[in-house]
Amino acid sequence: MSEYSNAMLPNAKALSPREILMNAASRGIRYRETVAQRSVAPTPEAIRALEDFCRPVPETGGHPREIIDRLDRLGSPATLTMTGGRYFGFVNGGSLPVTVASNWLATAWDQNCALHVMSPVGATLETVALRWTLDVLRLPKDTSGAFVVGATMANFTSLAAARHAVLKRAGWDADEDGLFGAPPITVFVGAEVHATVRRVLGLLGLGRSRPVELEVDTQGRIRTQDLPKITGPAIVCIQAGNVNTGAFDPATEICAWAKEAAAWVHVDGAFGLWARAAPAVARQAEGFERADSWATDAHKWLNVPYDCGIAMVRDEPALRSAMAMSAAYLPPSGVRDPMHYSPDGSRRARAVDVWAAIEFLGRRGIAELVEGCCAHASRMAVRLAEAGHEVLNDVTLNQVLVAFGDDGRTNRVIAGVQADGVCWCGGTRFQGRDAMRISVSSWATTDSDVEESLASILAVAARAKESRGGYRSSR
Ligand SMILES: Cc1ncc(COP(=O)(O)O)c(C=O)c1O
Structure with missing residues (x-):
């Protein structure tokens, strides 16, 4: 010793x-x-x-x-x-107790889930959790994927595969030879693309500002009239769930337009993709199964602890070409080694929590979780509108945008609600207006949480209407 x-x-x-x-x-x-x-x-x-x-x-x-x-x-x-029922900030979601428990146990195991040989249980549960996620989201069964930090990295992973595939078709190996001298790729995004997609496009050498912006409607959905002609290698980024309104791009039409030109369609579905698992709200999320890759978060609507995003890519060889690496100490194993599908090497066994969530909820429980959040959001919207406040979006999912008069008063209400401590809602700017953003994405939210939160928001709004100055907490 x-x-x-x-x-x-x-x-x-x-x-x-x-x-x-x-x-x-x-x-x-x-x-x-x-x-x-x-x-x-x-x-x-x-x-x-x-x-x-x-x-x-x-x-x-x-x-x-x-x-x-x-x-x-x-x-x-x-x-x-964030784990309580009255936190409505940033589409953060909560965490199911069983997933906190699975997380604790997996942390006690302290597995490095990079390779099957390092963690047979981590690698096996990753394969199962990916297959189950695809099934629940009704995406093609033969899709490959990776468990990453969050939707940002899931967008990165998917778009790296996309970059590889569209340039390979044009006779260029982006992963070996880089982008200098490569045929240009045209990237299309909606005008309300999530900021993380732009960041990822920058990281991938495709440029934050270079994409062609497609016009959107009042809910942030891409308009399909007058879509431009696509020539050459192209990637189209669409979203399932606008970060403000929760709206979905019209996937069926966009995929048909893109596929005609052999463009790759990528879906940023950080939270909205889970609508596909919930019959009552799934209709707006149809058509996304025609895409080539999808990014989502489990730490948002599936309610597993931070952090856990999932990249799903139909073209497994493209994903592997973009992500796999070799070294003398990493011999080919003949089984699925998680690190060859994602940008990181060593990683925690984060798929364990996804497995636990799906095992606990089942298909029906996931549908009820998503539908319950949407029902709470629509109740919030109705009650706020009845009280004379302006709901700015069509509430068809879990997101509510509400203005309380001019921008100054709206911001006073947001600050007042946060200080009141009963619930927590963030702010945003939507189509020229400041708004309070209410995102209902936790399993823990109950009817009485909604009532208590509404009482706080309405009382703060009433006081803000009376006084033009700062806000005093009632506590
Ligand atoms: C539509 C959308 N895309 C991407 C992201 C980024 O997700 P993450 O912070 O998990 O990387 C978010 C986060 O709210 C989102 O709503």
């Missing part, structure tokens, strides 16, 4: 792994059990207290119990209560 053993780590003998993990588990459980009583936004004092973390590197190591105690004491109050 070497001179240095684990027993020499500071405090390693002070507590057993059981004591250390039980301490964290019981604190985590207490956190989850008290979400209903917490302010959804942290208080300014809780945020100020974070200063206590900002110390120099300790010269000697600490005690595991004190480390976790301190993390809980300072950290927990400075969280946003």
Whole structure:
């Protein structure tokens, strides 16, 4: 045995792994059990207290119990209560308790899921979770894919495969030879393409500003009248779920137009793609199965813990050409090695949580989760409109945009609602207006959460109408 053993780590003998993990588990459980009583936004004092973390590197190591105690004491109050039913910010979703539990267990395993040989369970569950996701989303069965950090990287992974495929058809190997001297690729995006797609296009050398912008309607959907003629290698990026309105591009028409010119169609469906799993709202999401690649998040509407995005690509050879790598220590294995399908190598076994969510909910539970969120969103919209506020979008999914008069007053209401702590909604700018954005995407939201949240929003809006100045919290 070497001179240095684990027993020499500071405090390693002070507590057993059981004591250390039980301490964290019981604190985590207490956190989850008290979400209903917490302010959804942290208080300014809780945020100020974070200063206590900002110390120099300790010269000697600490005690595991004190480390976790301190993390809980300072950290927990400075969280946003995203796991509760009254958080409606940023399309963040919540996390099903069973997926938090699967995540804890997989973290205890500490698997590097890059290769099957490193983690047979991680690799197997990745294959199963991908197959199940495709099935639930009604996408072609023979589609390949990867589990990545989020929809941004899922867009990246898919569009890297797209870049490879369209240039290969033009006789150019982008992955070996790069883009200098390559035939130009024309990229089409809707005028309301998500900012992450532009960022990804920049990373892939296709340019953030270079894409041809297609006109959109009042809900941010691409207009299909007068679509331009496509010549040469081309990629068309469409979206299932506009980040503001939740609207869907008309996929059937766009795919027909693109396919005629052998263009690759990529779908950014970070949250909206899950509408395909929910019969009551699925009609607007039809046609997307004709695309070549799809990006979605499991950490949004499937309600698994952060982070988990999924890239799905029909052309497996294109995905592998863009992503696979070889090295002397990475011999071909004859089984699916996750790292050859995604831009990263070492990674946590994030598909475990997707497997757990689908195993827990089943097809019917996923439909109910999505439909429940949409029903809550439409109730919010109706009640806000009845109270005289202006709902700016057609609420056909889980997103509600509401204005409370002019931009100044709308922003005062948003700040007031956040300070009130009953619920949390963010802001956005939509077609020339500032708006409050309500995104219902958590399993945890109940009817009474909706009622309590509406009461807070309406009371804040009423006070903002009375006073032209700042907003005073009722707490
Ligand atoms: C339509 C759309 N695309 C992409 C993203 C980026 O997702 P992520 O932050 O998980 O990378 C989002 C996030 O809200 C989104 O709504």
